[in-house]
Amino acid sequence: MEQLIKDKIIQVKRGNRAAFEEVVAFFQDRIYHHCLRMIGNAHEAEDIAQEVFIRAYVNIHSFDERRKFSTWLYRIATNLTIDRIRKRKPDYYLDAEIKGTDGLDMYSQLASDHRQPDEEVEGLELKQFIHNEIANLPAKYRSIIMLRYIEEFSLNEISEIMDMPLGTVKTRIHRGREALRKKLRHV
Amino acid sequence: MKCKKEAIELMHRYLDGDILKEEETTLRKHLEECETCQQHFHELKRTVTLLQSTENIQAPDHFTASVMAKLPPEKKHVKYIKWFKLHPVLTAAAIFFIFMFGGVLTSWNQDNQLVVSKQEDLIIDGETVIVPHDVTVEGDLVVKNGNLIIEGTVDGNVTIINGQLIDEQPFDQEGLMASVGEVNGELTHVDQVFEWMLYHIKSFFKNVFAVD
Numbered sequence: 586m587e588q589l590i591k592d593k594i595i596q597v598k599r600g601n602r603a604a605f606e607e608v609v610a611f612f613q614d615r616i617y618h619h620c621l622r623m624i625g626n627a628h629e630a631e632d633i634a635q636e637v638f639i640r641a642y643v644n645i646h647s648f649d650e651r652r653k654f655s656t657w658l659y660r661i662a663t664n665l666t667i668d669r670i671r672k673r674k675p676d677y678y679l680d681a682e683i684k685g686t687d688g689l690d691m692y693s694q695l696a697s698d699h700r701q702p703d704e705e706v707e708g709l710e711l712k713q714f715i716h717n718e719i720a721n722l723p724a725k726y727r728s729i730i731m732l733r734y735i736e737e738f739s740l741n742e743i744s745e746i747m748d749m750p751l752g753t754v755k756t757r758i759h760r761g762r763e764a765l766r767k768k769l770r771h772v
Numbered sequence: 773m774k775c776k777k778e779a780i781e782l783m784h785r786y787l788d789g790d791i792l793k794e795e796e797t798t799l800r801k802h803l804e805e806c807e808t809c810q811q812h813f814h815e816l817k818r819t820v821t822l823l824q825s826t827e828n829i830q831a832p833d834h835f836t837a838s839v840m841a842k843l844p845p846e847k848k849h850v851k852y853i854k855w856f857k858l859h860p861v862l863t864a865a866a867i868f869f870i871f872m873f874g875g876v877l878t879s880w881n882q883d884n885q886l887v888v889s890k891q892e893d894l895i896i897d898g899e900t901v902i903v904p905h906d907v908t909v910e911g912d913l914v915v916k917n918g919n920l921i922i923e924g925t926v927d928g929n930v931t932i933i934n935g936q937l938i939d940e941q942p943f944d945q946e947g948l949m950a951s952v953g954e955v956n957g958e959l960t961h962v963d964q965v966f967e968w969m970l971y972h973i974k975s976f977f978k979n980v981f982a983v984d
Contacts, residue, residue, distance in 0.1 A: 617831035734823035
């Protein structure tokens with residue numbers, strides 16, 4: 586598969602647009618999934634995922650084909666999503682007190698995430714719960730946990746994608762795992 | 773609890789596949805003795821399993837199509853460059869012809885001025901060059917961008933480029949040669965671009981192979 590993608594990229598570099606279509610089709614689900622988990626909003630995620638592929642196409646000549654294409658593509662994806670999260674202005678703060686109420690804040694308006702353990706049953710609901718917990722992680726742990734356990738990159742590849750030292754990747758993955766352990770221990 | 777911190781560090785290294793053989797033995801031994809750590813380790817492994825079990829999400833329909841539609845248009849010059857790269861011989865030939873035709877055409881178009889190779893004793897009247905009755909031109913005569921009337925004699929070849937030889941007495945019954953003055957050589961008439969080129973090429977080769 587890796588070799589097939591490599592050949593396609595060489596064709597794209599030579600100006601073959603149709604070859605890029607196959608590359609998009611191959612990676613679309615994974616990239617969209619990553620963006621959705623990072624951003625949490627389907628519409629915005631689709632937007633960013635498309636932007637990822639457009640940037641990849643425009644900058645294809647800066648890709649060194651001796652390296653792994655997926656790492657390069659994910660690097661664009663993580664940069665774009667993290668950028669978007671940073672720029673995003675919160676519409677409201679959860680701790681802000683609601684006017685006209687006595688000490689009620691926005692937290693009280695949210696449906697509780699913490700259902701009783703016996704409610705958190707099998708199947709889709711459990712998967713949804715796990716996704717929620719991933720989504721609640723701080724972005725810097727979230728991206729790394731996603732890359733490690735959902736996209737299944739090696740630690741070295743993650744360090745390349747995130748452009749950070751291997752040691753930092755390990756520390757973040759340890760902390761992310763600990764944080765999730767605490768959330769998921771009762772499931 | 774000192775054991776906890778060290779043991780947890782080892783657990784994470786185990787999960788990252790980063791653990792040494794003897795460290796793994798230490799961890800294993802510790803887990804057998806310490807129930808808290810055992811529980812912790814179990815929870816961590818379960819977290820990883822849960823994370824890996826999450827379903828994969830598919831991109832929305834027509835995702836690829838809309839990406840392709842949003843790509844910047846292929847630049848035209850890129851297409852040309854591609855073509856040129858694929859056909860180097862044709863490209864070289866095309867460039868050669870562009871320069872060659874360009875050179876000939878500019879020299880054809882640019883000098884619209886009347887040029888006469890010899891001027892002694894000739895009368896120049898606007899765009900017309902007249903060889904008077906009593907004059908004999910020694911050697912070849914070239915007239916460019918003008919008409920020529922020969923009343924006298926030319927001792928050599930006559931070449932008229934982009935002009936005409938004008939017959940002064942068109943009603944002379946004796947025909948052209950009589951009415952025209954005497955030309956003791958070839959009379960060449962050039963007024964087409966192709967002939968002009970041919971003339972150029974001919975004179976070029978003549979110069980090259982000229983034997984004095």
